[in-house]
Amino acid sequence: MKKLFGSLENKINPLVGAAGVSAVPDSARVVQMVGQKEDPTNFLLMHAMAPNVAGVIGSAIAAGVLWSVMVG
Numbered sequence: 001m002k003k004l005f006g007s008l009e010n011k012i013n014p015l016v017g018a019a020g021v022s023a024v025p026d027s028a029r030v031v032q033m034v035g036q037k038e039d040p041t042n043f044l045l046m047h048a049m050a051p052n053v054a055g056v057i058g059s060a061i062a063a064g065v066l067w068s069v070m071v072g
Contacts, residue, residue: 019048020055028052 015031028048035042 015044015048020051024052024056025049 015035019028019031028045031048032043032045035044
């Protein structure tokens with residue numbers, strides 16, 4: 001059976017996905033602090049900002065769709 005999230009050779013850091021909420025830049029900072037607590041050589045801040053900004057854009061699009069449905 002094929003694995004859904006890759007093999008052991010291609011690991012994905014789940015903290016980067018945790019930064020996808022639109023609380024800029026707080027969630028990215030939390031990801032950076034947790035990552036460095038696990039491994040002091042981790043520098044995740046800029047990598048965490050990308051899904052962080054994407055969360056903001058997604059929230060803005062969702063708000064626009066909601067407004068357009070409510071206004072009619």
